[in-house]
Amino acid sequence: MFKRKKKKDLASARPSGFADIWFRFRKNKLALAGLITVIIIALFAIFADVLADYDAMAIDQHPEIRLQGPSGEHILGTDGYGRDMFARIVHGSRYSLTFALACTAISLIGGTLVGATAAYVGGAVDSVIMRVLDAFHCMPAMLLTISLSSALGVGLKSIIIALSISGIPGYARIVRSVMLTISQQEYIEAAKACGFGSLRIIVGHMVPNAISILIVNAMMSMAGLIMSAASLSYIGMGIQAPAPEWGAMLQEGQTYMREHFSMVLIPGLAIVITALSFNLLGDGLSEALDPRMKD
Amino acid sequence: MSFLDIRDLTVVYTNGRETVHALNDFSLRLERGKTLGLVGETGAGKTTAALSIMRLLPERTGRVLGGSVTFDGADLRSLKEEEMRVVRGGKISMIFQDPMTSLNPVLTVGEQIFETLELHNIENRSHQQLWERVDEMLALVGIPPERKKDYPHQFSGGMKQRVVIAIALACSPQLLIADEPTTALDVTIQAQVLAMMDELKQKLDMSMIMITHDLGIVAQTCDDVAVVYAGEIIESGSFEDFFMQDKRRHPYTRGLFGSIPNIDSRERRLTPIEGLMPDPTNLPEGCRFHPRCPDCTERCRTERPTAHERGGHVIRCHLFEKEGE
Numbered sequence: 134m135f136k137r138k139k140k141k142d143l144a145s146a147r148p149s150g151f152a153d154i155w156f157r158f159r160k161n162k163l164a165l166a167g168l169i170t171v172i173i174i175a176l177f178a179i180f181a182d183v184l185a186d187y188d189a190m191a192i193d194q195h196p197e198i199r200l201q202g203p204s205g206e207h208i209l210g211t212d213g214y215g216r217d218m219f220a221r222i223v224h225g226s227r228y229s230l231t232f233a234l235a236c237t238a239i240s241l242i243g244g245t246l247v248g249a250t251a252a253y254v255g256g257a258v259d260s261v262i263m264r265v266l267d268a269f270h271c272m273p274a275m276l277l278t279i280s281l282s283s284a285l286g287v288g289l290k291s292i293i294i295a296l297s298i299s300g301i302p303g304y305a306r307i308v309r310s311v312m313l314t315i316s317q318q319e320y321i322e323a324a325k326a327c328g329f330g331s332l333r334i335i336v337g338h339m340v341p342n343a344i345s346i347l348i349v350n351a352m353m354s355m356a357g358l359i360m361s362a363a364s365l366s367y368i369g370m371g372i373q374a375p376a377p378e379w380g381a382m383l384q385e386g387q388t389y390m391r392e393h394f395s396m397v398l399i400p401g402l403a404i405v406i407t408a409l410s411f412n413l414l415g416d417g418l419s420e421a422l423d424p425r426m427k428d
Numbered sequence: 429m430s431f432l433d434i435r436d437l438t439v440v441y442t443n444g445r446e447t448v449h450a451l452n453d454f455s456l457r458l459e460r461g462k463t464l465g466l467v468g469e470t471g472a473g474k475t476t477a478a479l480s481i482m483r484l485l486p487e488r489t490g491r492v493l494g495g496s497v498t499f500d501g502a503d504l505r506s507l508k509e510e511e512m513r514v515v516r517g518g519k520i521s522m523i524f525q526d527p528m529t530s531l532n533p534v535l536t537v538g539e540q541i542f543e544t545l546e547l548h549n550i551e552n553r554s555h556q557q558l559w560e561r562v563d564e565m566l567a568l569v570g571i572p573p574e575r576k577k578d579y580p581h582q583f584s585g586g587m588k589q590r591v592v593i594a595i596a597l598a599c600s601p602q603l604l605i606a607d608e609p610t611t612a613l614d615v616t617i618q619a620q621v622l623a624m625m626d627e628l629k630q631k632l633d634m635s636m637i638m639i640t641h642d643l644g645i646v647a648q649t650c651d652d653v654a655v656v657y658a659g660e661i662i663e664s665g666s667f668e669d670f671f672m673q674d675k676r677r678h679p680y681t682r683g684l685f686g687s688i689p690n691i692d693s694r695e696r697r698l699t700p701i702e703g704l705m706p707d708p709t710n711l712p713e714g715c716r717f718h719p720r721c722p723d724c725t726e727r728c729r730t731e732r733p734t735a736h737e738r739g740g741h742v743i744r745c746h747l748f749e750k751e752g753e
Binding site for chain 1: 526
């Protein structure tokens with residue numbers, strides 16, 4: 134009787150599901166900080182229009198108030214054309230996040246489809262798919278982007294296409310190797326012995342086992358993609374002026390760097406903080422999402 | 429016809445270079461409500477036999493060359509894949525060797541029992557009724573139903589095996605194939621799990637094939653026994669044929685019993701069977717056991733013995749040819 138009771142208490146002491154994940158995630162303070170920052174940045178992006186009018190504050194030039202320091206009216210000061218820096222940073226987050234999310238989603242879905250097909254079908258199909266992906270992998274992402282931009286014209290669309298394509302081989306590889314490992318597990322054989330069909334086993338048993346790895350990789354690649362977007366805009370291959378993209382702002386600020394260092398510092402910090410937060414979030418999730426991790 | 433009737437089943441594994449003869453003219457019979465112990469060394473073909481019944485042999489390498497498997501009047505080998513899926517888990521369940529790895533780590537144990545029930549939901553029960561059944565199954569194997577929300581890693585080995593058994597029995601199968609269900613467990617838990625399986629078998633009135641290499645387990649749980657050697661049944665009979673007499677035995681079975689310590693005798697050393705099981709890629713001519721057999725004759729080297737039966741006790745050995753007539 135006593136034994137039973139003890140087991141019951143233990144069971145109720147251990148939270149499960151989302152509560153369980155949150156319980157483990159909460160312990161990692163850095164990851165928590167990352168999550169909060171990501172949420173704040175996302176809120177900035179969602180409510181950008183409420184915080185600052187796009188045309189009036191981020192685009193229209195006001196030469197009379199150019200290069201002002203921080204003040205009550207312009208929290209982060211103004212740039213070389215008299216545009217409000219805060220408004221530009223806030224609207225810039227829209228570009229960075231949209232871009233990173235779109236690329237991650239496209240390469241995640243594409244990579245999962247390709248990788249799962251390779252792992253499940255196997256044989257010659259597997260070899261062909263993997264060799265084609267190898268060929269893609271050999272081409273540097275930046276080079277692909279630059280050539281695609283020249284072909285399709287400079288703009289958000291071409292860099293999203295280019296960076297999504299270069300992201301696919303990575304995800305495909307991860308998905309394929311994870312799926313191959315999982316398909317060898319005894320619980321998959323046990324599921325077959327219970328009478329489940331192939332599709333059900335892949336979707337219901339194999340993908341859930343792979344999903345935590347995919348989420349973590351997606352978070353990590355978000356960080357990388359934000360950097361890539363900024364670098365491309367910095368060299369003028371990405372989003373074009375006068376749009377308030379962080380990398381482009383960094384490039385514009387360069388001219389005034391000696392007298393007004395805040396003009397490079399602010400977009401630079403925005404890029405670093407966003408990328409870092411996604412990294413920390415990914416790190417924390419990788420620990421929290423694994424149900425085998427004990428306390 | 430018996431409830432489960434396997435006749436002359438021949439299975440090979442090929443990898444392009446060599447062919448492993450896993451089962452050779454494997455024949456087996458099991459009656460309703462009985463437990464059959466399938467005994468043999470590692471690599472004798474016990475698990476292959478189980479997987480062939482379930483039609484779960486590795487697709488790329490395993491091949492059935494001939495023979496028949498009849499279960500409850502249905503020829504399992506000729507069923508379509510969709511029909512076979514209804515049999516798997518619904519009519520025939522299988523328990524795998526290692527409970528540590530046969531549960532999916534990212535699904536709660538409740539979900540795992542539930543989805544099997546949902547898959548074989550012939551009576552069209554509602555979700556609520558199915559969840560009640562999950563509680564019922566957990567209680568049946570001695571796990572508090574509140575723990576259905578826990579993940580497999582939160583259970584001990586013995587409890588995981590109970591969960592595996594709960595999944596296997598959830599749909600009230602007519603036949604349970606247990607592939608060394610207690611090998612991964614320590615002896616006390618092993619006794620508990622075996623006693624529980626036996627009790628459940630009585631309660632649910634099913635047949636069971638107990639695959640093991642432990643004669644102790646056979647003595648404890650089985651009605652019938654079959655000994656597998658190099659992919660064929662060399663001796664089969666009732667529990668009494670094996671454990672109550674020691675005159676009429678295949679030389680290999682005699683060797684097996686000779687390897688068990690006897691509490692009454694004061695012998696210092698056990699007498700193991702000399703040699704190793706033959707390489708299944710290169711089986712010996714004649715009787716498969718002849719290179720290790722103490723009673724080997726010239727005939728054994730060249731001619732494959734047939735099965736000789738007396739009162740349900742079947743032995744595949746030339747020594748017993750005359751008495752059968």
